[in-house]
Amino acid sequence: MTAWAPPRYAHRVQPHRGGVEEARVAIVGGGLVGLTAALDLARRGVASVLLDEDDTVSAGSRAICFSQRTLEIMGRLGIGPRFLKKGITWNRGRVFFRDREAYSFDLLPESGHEYPAFVNLQQYYAEQWLVEECEVSGLVDLRWRSRVAGVAPREDGAVLEVETPSGPYRLHAEWVLACDGVRSQVRRALDLPFTGQVFDDRFLIADVRMRADFPTERWFWFDPPFHPGQSVLLHKQPDDIWRIDFQLGRDADGEAEREPERVRARVAAMLGKAVPFDLEWVSVYTFRCRRLERFRHGRVLFLGDAAHQVSPFGARGGNGGVQDADNLGWKLAMVLRGEAPERLLDSFDAERVPAADENILHSSRATDFITPKGAACRAYRDAVLELAHDLPLARPFVNSGRLSRPAVLRGSPLNGPDEAPRAAPPGTACPDAPIRRDGQPDWLLRQFGGGFTLLAREAHPVRMEGLRVVELRDSPRPGALHDHSGLAAARLGLAPGECALLRPDQHIAARFATTAPDPILAALRKAVMA
Template sequence: MHQALAVPHRSLYFPYQVYPAYLPSSAALTRSPVVIVGAGPIGLTLALELARYGVRSTVLASQQQVCEGSRAIVFTRRSMEILQQVGVSDAVTERGLPWRFGNSYYRGQRVFRMEAPVDEHDRFAPMTNLQQQFLEQYLVEAAQAQPLIELRWGNKVIDIEQGVEGACLQVDTPVGPYALEADWVVAADGARSGLRSMLGLKLDGASYEGKFVIADIRITLDLPTERLAFFDPPWNPGNTVLMHREPGDIWRIDYQLPAHETPEQALHPDSLYPRIDAQLAMLGLEHLTWELDWSSVYSARALTLAEYVHGRVIFAGDAAHLLPIFGVRGANTGFQDCHDLGWKLALHLKGVVGEKVLASYSEERVKAAWEIIEEAGKSTRFMAPPSRGYRLLRDAVLSLSLSQAFVRPLYHWRTSRPHNYADSCLNAEDDDNMLFHTGPSNGAPLLNVRLAAQHYLFDDLEAAYHLICFTGVGGLDAALLDEVQAVRSQGLPVQVIAVALPGADQVVGADLTLTDVDGLFSARYGVPQAGAAYLARPDQHVCARWLHLSALRLRAGLNRACGYNGSHDA
């Protein structure tokens, strides 16, 4: 019988609570459309995303409380846009710390300063720091308020059998196991995924030898919320140290370990405390007192499954891939998995899209993982050189950077960014994508637009395909609206957004009319004239754009975006 820890985790700043374990009964549901294994940020975000489309899910949490320790602490703008869709971004913004600058130091000199770009259309900061426990708590509260989500604490999957129409899980509880059937199972059970092991799946890629200690300490420092990286510090020669501010006077210190030091040795107080003292002393802060909240050891890994869909089991987040944290790629990549998978699985279950749509999840996200691995590998090899040759190259860059500006951009840590599905099978082939000179191209995410002081385009996006029509005084073409109504009658959600000239009233047939003040919206989307349009998938990635849109062209674009390549009556 599975017994989760029933004592709240210790923390200096987070009020842990233990949730009652779910105990099976004769009245319990024994089949769910979707069972999500894992109640971390990825599993809970996916459950909330599915609920937006009216799909019920059961989430299994092997523990009875949210994660121990801060773990993921940096969330990108794109992650915040995704969290906005599931209703928790306001809570994250209220507690989190926004930032945009990163600093690299060598021999007491700042040799590089990264500045993430911002503009007036950004609703969120480039990065927001918040401990993972808080994010999980917000997601738990949102899930508990959603009647389509059942969250079962203290339930651990111990076996799985797959069939043609679904899968059957054996789930252990404090009173013994029970069987739970599902049409689909999503493995969001983290880096040590039990489901991955049960299916005998292996990750491909590289694991790096360098190990890092994470130590969260409570200390009051008069330093800005910026990423700090120290290369070859006197107290840790040849290695790297990182620092991040977290809410509540908590600071994250990551430092690289000497070769051959074990995690047990590294986390012993006799090793941990003097090193933290040495880092503070290097900054002239040795007179300040501090308390340790949590510590752990991690290794840089760049690994992914070759496929994310295995029968009736779909993998997401760290269960699907393990990525270096340099460039804040771990959880942030997982959120993009959720956003890609959620609508595809939901509409597949409803039977309103073709088989290619669900299959495209694996195609798109595996390719994204490999691109991240290639890019993150460059950062990892610079932060923690895996061989003598790489170390010599890194040390040469460090030395030159003291006097030569041209090498300093090599310090850039290649921050996580939204993936561009430019070659997705869901993108239109015969649209006008190549005739646009600017604006988001096919595969890229939509660009947010600031419409008023506290109002943005993404605030109005629904759980649907988005048809954005740039229209003049005449409004929308009747045949176009007939085509939209035809696909809606078959269950396909489509939101029609009219971008109208200043002074235009509500455009007939549009779900939402936005006024294009001073042509700002059109300019941002590279639209030269009325009659142009964009079609975006429910995850906000563009899949077609036209300079002139007709009902026939819209039908072709929707067919393609729904996984039908021919003349299927969408």
């Protein structure tokens, strides 16, 4: 198999007429999150200028576990099937302690979803596909080798100082989305504090190319004989690439640990001498769990790692950032079209700050378990792992990363009533389910389009402005979705005659016992802060 080669994107010289160029939306940073935001806006008909200081996708595999919710978002953006085709689907995790397996677990994937719980995929593939789709959309002005050197916020947006190989220029954008990562230049330019917990342990990530007959599983070792006193993670990616993550401890020398020979020795000790391998990518890192106090600062909004940073355990960095973009896209599009007041964007803070806190909490707890500080913490950690071998009661305590679940936006100011609480309360991302349309098998989440949807079970709601009505029927009927398995109604908690109001990001905004229009229209207004 030939190695993947990074694409190189050309820097196009901008025709400067002097003065300040105008744009409605500027996105700073063309990584996973910035590109997702750009494509989401493009799908809603909103043009943007995307500025990236590099001329290619990310180096190394970086984020590798794409969660079901991320895959559903990519599905909505039209590239979900590519993730399924190229990515590696896995369900089983194994935990080892010292020289034996402690236990294994199944993610217990529920059937009846278009996308699995996780697929593993190098981040650069996702970015490459997003770039392609942004280009095809004709609405994303991708500007490579364009570094944002200064940001001057104003009432009506911000003026960006852009440096390029063909000279600097100024760009005034009505809205700026800062998606420029953990070392965000925009965040620094605005001098915003980025605070939280620092973890001292160093980690080594090695992406290794090898032909190995390990099963497609997530393997996590605590204190293994080949790397005593530390933890190791092994995870499979496409193209015969394997992610290996070595905990190095606090006193490790980052420079020395990056030396290829040193890395080779560590990998060889783990795999045994018989397995030949090539090193693809190596990185040594420490990490922090921190966030900005607020993600909206006037006309500048922060997404992804620029807004919040988590440890890698639990697959919450990339997935969290994609959910930020999912949350913001429809709101910004409605504000730009004059369909919602600007204060709708405050709900980006109200919804995504708690989501970031949830990710930070899980990620910090996993890190504390994996890297115990002090003798008491280690005693508890080892006690859990020793008990886990024989006693299932101890296994829920083992924390090698609680894998990302979609945030439930409880307490969001956009949530309306739940007149018939059963499953999936307001704020939940709508669960997928198999359905039939005109006799053909299809998926529920593909039926909603880009706006607000009223999903009604066994009911025929009147026409309401600003709402697309989708009928869910227990038996086949032309133009309606046939819930042949009953899973759609069960997962949404809809009894006959009830309906759910779904937002453009497929989150449930409210649930109603009847299809009487007044409460539905009131909830619709609340969901856009009208």
